[in-house]
Amino acid sequence: MLCFRIQQVDGGFFEKFGNLLREHAETTENRESEEKRKVEQIAECLRSDECASTDTEFVASSGDSDNEAKSLSSDSEDEKDKTDLISAAFNFSLNGNVPRAKPRNNFRGVKKDELRRQTSMYLASMTIDELYAEILYEILHNVGCDVSVEIGQTALISYAQDAFKIPNNKHNQLLSEAEKKEAPEFLINVEVIEAKDLKPKDSNGLSDPFVTLYLASNTSHRYNTSVKYGTLVPTWEEHFALPISDNSIDDTLCIEVWDFDPAESVKEKFGRFFDVKGVKGMRKFVKEIAVAAATGQHENELIGVAKIPLNSIPASGLTMWYSLDKKNKATRQGVIKIRIAFSAEKNRQVAAQEHRHMLRIILLHELELSKVAQFWWCGTFSPQGEALLTQHIAQSGLTPPEVALCQWSVYTSVHQNHQLSFSLFSKLLEKLAKPLRSEEDLKIFWDGAKKLLPSCFSVIRKIRKRDFKDKMTMQQLTEVLNILGNIKMMEMPADVDLFPNNMYPWVTFSEDTKRDILTVVADAVQQGADDWFNHITENNVQQVENDVGRLQYLIQAIQLVKSDLQKALEFYDKLFQQTINFQYAKALYVFYQAKISALAEPDVRNICKSLKKLSFTGFTTNETDSNEPLKEGTTLFELYLALHRFVVLGKGLCQTDSDSFHIRNFYQWFHGGVAQWLDIAVFKALQRIEKAVELDKLVPVDTTVRYSSSAVDTISIFYQVKVFWQQLNWPDVEGCYTFIAKIIDDICRCCVFYAERMAMRVDGMGVQTDEKKFEVTNEWCLAINNIEYVRQSLQPFTDELGMEGVIEKLADLKSAMEAKRCQDTLNTVIANAIDTVKNEIIALLETVVKKMVPAMKRLLIEGAELFNQDSNSIDRLMLYVDSNLSTLHNELNEENFNRVLEIVWDNLDGILKEIIQSNLEKRRPPSFFANLHKTLNLMLGSFKANDLNCEELKKTELKLKVNGLETNDLIHLVHLNLYEEFKNLKESKYGVLSVKAKFENNNNLKVTVMNARNLLAMDSNGYSDSFVRIHLLPEHKFSGIPKPKTQTHYKTLFPLYDENFTVELPTDYKSVEDGLLLFSVKDKDMLGYNNQYIGEAFLHFKDIDSSNTPMDDLPQISLALGRPTDLSTEAIKALESRLGDKQAKEFLRKLKQRMGTS
Amino acid sequence: MASRVNMRPTNKNTLLKVVILGDGGVGKSCLMNRFVSNQFDEHSFHTIGVEFLNKDIEIDGETYTLQIWDTAGQERFKTLRTPFYRGSDICMLTYAVDDKHSFRNLQMWKNEFLYYADVKENVQFPFIVVGNKSDVEQNEREVSQIEMETWCTENGISACIETSAKNASNVHDAFAIAVQHWLKLETRADKNDCIYADTVDLTKKQSENRTSCCINTSDE
Incomplete structure (x- = not known):
């Protein structure tokens, strides 16, 4: 439901581009089979549409369409027309004996040649009557056993009369003439x-x-x-x-x-004696010799x-x-x-001529009688017709090749007006292929071929008007191709114009190219494709008059063309290749690709251009009706995919030359479109993200995950973009690279936008007005998790865009170096994207923490003020921090929780610094800071972090600790710091002091100051007058305890003090933490009034031996002397801040003396 | 980049998207490489489509992260580079001082940018004109500094500079001036456009720390 509402924002923009587009691709096959069906329907309707026109077309194609030809097709049963038909078929004038026949001088141009040839022969004056008389004569003098037995003379005569359409009186006259005629030789x-x-x-x-x-x-x-x-x-x-x-x-x-x-002498016969074989042979041999000897002659x-x-x-x-x-x-x-x-003894040519005429008349007669359909007649005559023809062949002594040639000539001629079965010609060609022919025969043959070919090409052209599933169609095509194949193999005389222009009105012959069967086949195929393509473009009406309609129209056209190609591949291509070695499907493809390019390219380019205009008209979040460019974009890319598939088909079909096809670069037409679409996609994505965030109920999508619906929605947008990109399968590698860069950049933008929106969505949440504090809510955590989830999808997303492959291809196409640069760019863009989103997350985390800050601050101050009196406030602080952090800890992943902690430390540090500063200014007592410190430690303890990982906070904590100390402790801290500092001194310009020390009898401290070396010369004479004083620190713990000092050793830098001291300590000295012995070495002033400080050294109580070892056996301890140098430590700063504290003031004054700077 | 991939949000810089345009061969990539990594390769290749690099620059104590998109100047890459114009903050129009033709094409580049970046007409966009290859001999020079300045004045562009990626002169300055110029217009835009601030601007780029969300490419 939610999903649906989000899709409503843009009408399912991304689904259309991603999944739907892919589904489109996946269902292509199904759809194409459906298209096939459509194609069939169209073809069906074409067939019925043009059935009538077929005839007229053939007539037209057979030359000047004179009246006879037209009347033939007009189904008129008029007797006159029939006669015309015969005369047309006969090709020469009927004489006046047929009263209703029109005298005819004009013959079709095509046939004039034949006529001329015929007239040149002695037959010029021959008439139908004469031929008829000849036929009758033949019937009367039938030869052979078959005819008269099976059919009978009378039947034959009556058949002939019908066929020749001879009126009775004429018939009787001619018959009696024939009867009178002498029997033939x-x-x-x-x-x-x-x-x-x-x-x-x-x-x-x-x-x-x-x-x-x-x-x-x-x-x-x-x-x-x-x-x-x-x-x-x-x-x-x-x-x-x-x-x-x-x-x-x-x-x-x-x-x-x-x-x-042979006449053979006896002697000769004996000569063959040894040839004689067997007993029988010998007997014959003897007989032969006997006969030869007796008669002297042979027999x-x-x-x-x-x-x-x-x-x-x-x-x-x-x-x-x-x-x-x-x-x-x-x-x-x-x-x-x-x-x-x-x-019969007849002139061969005359006989052939007669036979052709007779054949024509009988054929036309039979066609008329049987009403056989176009393309069906395949050479079978009625028995009578067959008998007449056979008789004529026999009585004229025509040879089978001669008969075949006659048939060829007559059938091709008749075929022009009434299509006969192609198998007829195919068989004839086989008979005719071998026999050598005279020039005259060749002429007749090629004349026939010329007449036949147009209908062959017509079959190829109009292949789409037939049902490809019909066996007959395939058979016919096979025959046609066989005919073409056979004719192609024959050597055509140079003077024959096999393809006169007027018989091929559909071919645009260029003058210079030589026409042969294959070129005309190519023309026919192309013409057929052209007709089909025009039919497609004209009949496939654009549904809507806008760009989308136009695109749909183009898609439909491509699909129809494609299904035509598939049909060609499936049914015809093999046949063409095998029979005439013609690549039918390829020829079609070459033609179609150019047509489609010409059809689609301008539209696509225009629409791509106008996409921009449409997409950015007043885009705001309120406006959701900007779906027009989207729809267009979807359709546009459906077209892209259709073209893509078409090109792929071409690659398979024309492996060698597909690179030269214009359509190969079809994607370039879409270039602007893709770029624009990606832009649109960004806007749509932002729009949708906004909606997704708005609709997000901020509850985990299920119990196993920690993100909510908007994250899923956002990622599904990315997914759709990815699917779209994969579907696009952009062929150009440079384009791929830049588009990927663009997509990543855009997705990054979407991520950032999502983060912003998510932050805005939860911004008001968790504020508890009554308590004036901010509560970290699950919603906040979800928001952060959502962004994190989206962020984590970035890397896999970019991986799946196919970067690696693109880079590899770039390396092949360009150079490894350029590919590297592109790769760097993509990596930078990706890293940038991921990083930017991470910063978004951090920003959001900061926001969360910042919201916690006021409450934390207030609670800290309260804690500091009232630490001892009112532990309740501390509890409240702890509770607040604890509950918030545990929410974060439970809901966020570790990385983000650690980030939160860091930010918390950071902010806490800021808060503390501020509190410390302002309270120091207020001269709050150390107890305030001590309380604050305790509060802080309590708080840190409640955090889920194992270590305090923030240096700044550590420093601040130290500062707090220092400021919380009483002045005495603070002073001792200074000394402890010095002890730590000097401990590590290896050399010293002030000198080195050697001492021994031990605790004895519970509370006696024994110290031996042995000597000093390399003391700093303090006096102008280059020596020092040094003595050592021993202090016990911290001073306030050892008040009243003497501070012994050695004798002064004058004018030496290597004083040998060698003095022992025993100090009686309070019995509880061991309870003193970090007790120190301070040895201060001073230069004695003449007056003992202004002693100069040479240096000092510390000995920690823990380093002082407390065993029973005698003093003499203890190792001496060398202490390098040092001076305080650093006034910037927190302890000193804290002392300095205690302006009204005399003790602090005094200490600092003395400290400065010790520094030797005063 | 490495400096930014830390646990801490060290980078709170303003992100600025810079697009470098100009004829092929005027030295756009060289300018970028000189600026970003202080390198110069005389025999660099033609850029394929686009290249992208980040670089921090400090202006008046403030650090800006420039996201520089270097584009391919060749005409055949037009459809590949134009998608990257949208959302730009700064456009660097480049030519070579020894190539008059590249200078004349500045107008074309400016128009192409304005068209594809969808900059609103009445918004003044921070263009900077950069005449590269200032290191060439005087006799090879075809465009004088005066010509450049005149053209800029005529086209309402107030930032221009001559640079040499080869000897590194003025390269950093060019980017610095560009950012300063942007700042100036940004401040002005802030004052002018804040009344629109309630409209959601979906074209807003990834500059999360940007003080304003209503600059140049907004569609309101």
């Missing part, structure tokens, strides 16, 4: 191919076979093959044309295989005969193995392979 073409399993006829186990063939009706006309010597598996492959008459259908073709027996021997009735042979001919038989022999004598075909 047919030829039966026989190829003797090979034989096997022949019986050996010669003595060597082999034969020398040859073949004789003849018609049973004409045995005198024989044809012989060559002789194949010494083989039982001869191969002849020899052709024979045997003329047959019309009625020879009942004739029989006889094939005889003979063993050749060929029949191996076997095959008889083939001509009526068993189909009109289209056959190739078959026939078995060879011999009279009186039950076993097969071998088999022979024979190819037999009918043919």
Whole structure:
């Protein structure tokens, strides 16, 4: 709930930028599949939209769109149009015999060439009537076994009449003419191919076979093959044309295989004696010799005969193995392979020409009859049509390649108006690929190719109008690509213009580039993509007329394009690559990337520019409706991500040249946008932080942690910024580096702001008006913990921004040194951020402590005033400090608690100094300070610190202690300080004193002053007149005790005193703390009036032997002499402050004498 | 930095964000490095985007921590440097005295700064103009001190100085003058703008000890 309210501040700005953006990315695939579906829908609607227009387009693409072509597509059933259609297909004029046919002089430009060629041939005057008559004649004189049996002459004739649309009277006339015509001279073409399993006829186990063939009706006309010597598996492959008459259908073709027996002398035969094999062979050999010897001539021997009735042979001919038989022999004598075909003796070109016309007429007739759909017809005629064509082929003697070429020519031509199945062409091309063709044939072939190709390219162009899931689509594409692949492999004559401009209105040919299949495929692919892209941009309507709408529009466009690419990859690309070695998807990508760049770049740049303007119009905390730039920013970066994915796709698709694509640098369009967005993000973040703090109830978010909701909210903002940055995946490393610097700097700003807001939030808390004191509350601690929590998130946050990788890349891109500098900068920025926030925490801690100060001060003073009388106030102080500190101790982490303590010490020090100073000025008695000192010690004891870690406070405490001492004690403190000071003296310019001392019999002090060395010369003669006086300190404890002194030793710096003293001490001397012996060495003045101080030395009671050792056995003690030098000690300062104290005054006066300065 | 990472809040200095702008090659990075670490590298590289350094400076007994953002002068870095303008306290416009073109570009730099830093129009911003490379031979000099001063007067900029990062002359002074100039405007702004103090200023930079929160870049 809270979270929601915070998001409301900015409409979920950060969620949109971070998580949502990421989710967007994660769900891309899902969405894209959905897009695919959309694409399909669009494609579906495209198909239905343009179904009608497809036809017109093809017509248009086939050249000058004359009336006939249009009428073809207009579904008119008008008879006249049909005739037109035929004449159009026929390509030359119908003569006046068809009354309703328009005389036609103008033919389509495309076909004029063909027409001209045809006219140049003898066929120029040929009419449909003539062709029809020819067909009728052929029907009447059918060859082969099949046709007349299965269909019958009458059916064929009526079919032909329908196909040619010949009126009855005309038909009858032509039919009678045909009947009158003499039967045609047919030829039966026989190829003797090979034989096997022949019986050996010669003595060597082999034969020398040859073949004789003849018609049973004409045995005198024989044809012989060559002789194949010494083989039982001869191969002849020899052709024979045997003329047959019309009625020879009942004739029989006889094939005889003979063993050749050359005229060979007996002697020659004997010469081959050793070739003879086996008993059988020997018998044959003997027989041969006998025959040769008897007749003197040779005789060929029949191996076997095959008889083939001509009526068993189909009109289209056959190739078959026939078995060879011999009279009186039950076993097969071998088999022979024979190819037999009918043919007529016709001019080949004329026959081909006739066949093309006939094919066209029959095809058009059948298309009309069957109403077969576009692209469906794949070469199957009705039986009648098939029979007519077969008859024509047979009777004209057309070879299969010739027939294929005719089909190619006719089908491609018809295809221009009525698309036939591409598989038809694909198969034809396979047949046509090999046979060598004459120049004329080549011309026909390429003419056909020229007609066919536009529809092939059209299929490629309009690939999107088909359902890619339909098997037929893929099959068709496969066929088209096969066709293109086959044509591509063929060598195109130089004079053929395969791609005339008028057939390719959609290609913008540049004049100088050579056009070949691949370039036009590329053009077609590009054109198709262009159409699709235009369709996308036109039909994908921008929903809202503003920048966001525009961006959404762009995203949609990119997604549609991308799904088109994916479809291309998934379905078509492999096919293109395998069949024609064309990188379909890549070509699409190259095209699309340029299009998208051109489409998106200006918009993106503009919108990025205008972001700034939008974002900073009157931004204040009250205003929460500045969501427009946010929305825009979100959409902008969705577009960024869409482009990013698009570029990644391109990298995979075009590994080698993706670097040259304009779109590669798409991120540069967004540059200003990112910078602006980061700025906006800061403002949004600050806004949200403010709200988060406001809504924070200042209770831990759960029992395991010590921070509250606003810290979590703030960190989640950072997290979203980070997620956004990771999503951005900025490709440019220099940009990465600077953006990271910017982000860190901004986050730091947010942290500081959070700290400030947090401090403000708790500022009024904990003040107890009734008691006029400030209570450290859990809220305060939470505030501090919150900031600490946020601060601690900084380092991990920066780590996750990917700094290291960026620095490494910088080192690669630039130099290690520059990378180092960048790294330094980032580290400095981070350290700065962390440090700044830490200072914020410290500032807050100080605030807390400062709030405690007045109460602490008041309590301290009360404690000092009333320490003994009213212990209650001390208790209250202790309670106050104790409860506050234990709150802090419980709630804060150790680091911050220690910081608090330090700050407390620091402040306490300040308080004490102030109290001491003001009370010294008030000349408060030492007891005041002593009480204060006691109070302080009590207080320190209650602090949770183990050691007092504050030097300043230690000094202040000392000062307090000193000021709390009575004057006597203070004086002794001075002496003790001196003792401590002199103890460490190693050398002295004043001299060294040697003494012995011991305690004896409980209360006797025995001192031996032995001598002094190197005394300072005090007199002008360079000597001193020295004596030593012994004092017992502290003086007030030993009042009334004599202060013995030695004799004066004149004019020597090495006096040998050697005097023993026994001082009787009070019995309780041992209870005197820190008792001292002071030896003061003086220079005796002549008058004994103004003795000069040479120096002094101290001996602490604890250093004086108290055992039973005799004095003589004790080691002598060397004491370096010193003089007081420092008047600035706290003790002396305290004495000085006791202005009305005579004792203090006197002591100081004497002390100054001892210093030798007076 | 090290001095600031202590347990005690030793640094109670005012933080001032300084941005150094100017054509590529006039010696911005050199100025900063001379000022911060008293080093000079004749063959320093082009700055990539931005560089950042801290430096304490004492003015009239008060210590200020300058957070210096050195920027890349090349045009191609424009989009990378401009995000750092916002929140600046001081802008140092630099040129090289042996490069007239860099001097002419000062206007462009000033405009770029004002645009991207979002400085309010009627607020006088503490610019300081620095003519670097004052160590060049007289015959190589293309911009005279007078020209600089004239330009500054025309553009309402009262702080300008010639420096040499190479021989260290005036470098510290340049920054000192900049801070003093800021102080002067700050004091004035304090007097003028305090009536706005109740408006929350979200652009406030990280100078937690700043006496005022309503200076230059505020959006009220």
